[in-house]
Structure formats: C-alpha cells, structure tokens
Amino acid sequence: MKKKIKTLGILYRISKYGDTSLILKTFTRDEGLISILAKGARSSSTQTAFQTLGIYELVLYKPLETGLYLLSESTLLLVYDFSQNTGLWCLAQCGCELISQILISGDEYLQYYDLQKLYLDYLNEHHEAGIYIFWRFWLRVMELLGLSYDLSNCHRCSKPLGNAAFVEKGTGALICIECAQQSHYPEHVSALSVRSIKIISKLPVIGNYVQSLSIDFTSIVQINQIIRDFFETHLHKPLHLKSLIIYEQLFSNGT
Numbered sequence: 105m106k107k108k109i110k111t112l113g114i115l116y117r118i119s120k121y122g123d124t125s126l127i128l129k130t131f132t133r134d135e136g137l138i139s140i141l142a143k144g145a146r147s148s149s150t151q152t153a154f155q156t157l158g159i160y161e162l163v164l165y166k167p168l169e170t171g172l173y174l175l176s177e178s179t180l181l182l183v184y185d186f187s188q189n190t191g192l193w194c195l196a197q198c199g200c201e202l203i204s205q206i207l208i209s210g211d212e213y214l215q216y217y218d219l220q221k222l223y224l225d226y227l228n229e230h231h232e233a234g235i236y237i238f239w240r241f242w243l244r245v246m247e248l249l250g251l252s253y254d255l256s257n258c259h260r261c262s263k264p265l266g267n268a269a270f271v272e273k274g275t276g277a278l279i280c281i282e283c284a285q286q287s288h289y290p291e292h293v294s295a296l297s298v299r300s301i302k303i304i305s306k307l308p309v310i311g312n313y314v315q316s317l318s319i320d321f322t323s324i325v326q327i328n329q330i331i332r333d334f335f336e337t338h339l340h341k342p343l344h345l346k347s348l349i350i351y352e353q354l355f356s357n358g359t
C-alpha cells in the first residue's frame with residue numbers, strides 16, 4: 105500500500121489530465137518538486153478550484169517508486185494574487201521556473217520552500233520593487249547552491265570594482281576597467297551601465313535602496329544576461345526563464 109503523507113506546497117502549474125482530472129505541479133516542503141494527480145478535480149460534483157501560486161496543505165499518497173503522487177485532501181491556506189499586475193505575475197513565475205531547473209536534494213527542500221515563500225511575500229508586499237526582488241532571490245538561490253557571485257570585486261584581479269565595471273560575456277563575471285582594457289579578447293567583455301553597476305552592488309540589501317534607485321530597459325537586459333550566463337557557467341546548462349523574456353517585453357512596451 106502507498107504511504108500517506110501530509111505536507112505544504114506552492115502550486116506552480118495546473119494541467120488537464122484525461123476528462124476529469126488534473127495534474128498539479130507543486131513544490132512541496134517535504135518532497136520537493138512533484139506532480140500530483142488530482143482525480144476527478146474537474147468533474148461538476150467537485151467544487152475544488154485549484155489556483156496557481158496558492159499555498160496548500162496537502163495529504164498525498166506517495167508513489168512506491170517514481171511517478172505521480174495521488175491527491176487525497178487539499179486545503180488552500182493562502183493565494184498570491186497578481187492577476188492585476190502582469191509584471192509581478194511574470195516575476196512570480198520566474199521564481200518557479202528558476203527553482204524548476206535546479207536539482208535539489210531531500211535535506212534542502214525546506215530551505216528552498218521557505219525561500220520561495222519569502223520571495224512571494226516580498227513581491228506581494230513591495231510591488232514597486234519587483235525585478236529587484238527577483239534578482240535578489242536569484243542571488244539567494246545561487247548561495248543555497250554554494251555559488252557566490254562576487255558583486256563588488258573584479259573577478260580577475262580581485263580589486264574593488266568602483267563606479268565603472270565590465271562583464272565577461274558568457275560567464276557573467278564582473279571585471280574592473282583596467283582588466284577590461286588589458287583583455288586579450290576585447291569582444292568578450294562589455295561595459296555595464298552606471299545604473300546596472302549601482303543595482304548589482306546593492307543587490308543583497310536592495311530593499312533599503314528601492315526608493316533611490318531607478319531602472320531602465322538596458323539595466324534589465326544587462327542584469328538578466330548576467331544571471332543567465334553565471335548560471336550556465338556554474339551549472340553547465342542554460343537557464344531558460346520564459347517569463348523573464350515576457351517581463352522584458354512588457355517593460356519595453358511600458359506596461
């Protein structure tokens with residue numbers, strides 16, 4: 105007989121399964137990222153409407169080996185409703201997409217669960233800080249993975265970066281102006297905007313600076329490229345954040 109377990113989960117995505125059932129892709133506190141079969145959840149007799157970005161208390165039957173978990177009971181505890189703000193909705197999805205692309209071991213599920221919950225709380229409470237909060241979330245995820253992204257010193261000579269900094273294309277590493285000028289492959293380095301440097305240097309404590317910082321499309325594109333390149337270099341696979349591309353498009357259209 106399958107084992108019955110109780111856990112908390114953040115619902116990432118809902119998809120139809122057969123005529124009456126649903127598959128719930130959920131990041132749970134105790135089992136990590138799993139797919140749950142909710143049998144009959146679409147039949148007219150069931151009033152349960154699942155909501156993405158809802159926090160659920162779940163009672164599940166765990167599969168004996170790999171495969172789908174089976175839903176026994178669910179209680180919606182809280183839902184993050186970003187339906188009025190497409191940008192924030194995209195950023196919340198970016199968080200889910202980032203976590204979905206990381207291999208997380210069993211003893212770390214709780215840490216990642218708490219971090220995501222905190223991320224959604226911040227997004228919900230500080231609408232104006234959206235993209236900054238996502239970048240800080242990315243930084244914290246990297247730290248949980250044991251990867252530290254050096255925000256203030258040159259990757260090559262370790263000197264403090266100062267007000268002018270460059271980025272190494274492909275790795276996302278920051279380098280100082282002297283190292284950039286001495287680079288044998290100038291085409292592999294590109295200058296960061298003053299705005300991008302300011303934002304990057306403040307990322308760990310960005311919450312204190314939201315009011316004094318301003319954002320533009322160039323900084324968004326530059327910093328997003330850095331996070332992709334850094335991820336790819338250290339995790340040896342590309343980081344596909346579909347929602348981040350949509351976010352960039354929304355921003356460039358002024359919405």
Ligand SMILES: [Zn+2]
Nearest residue numbers: 258261280283
């Ligand atoms: Zn240097």
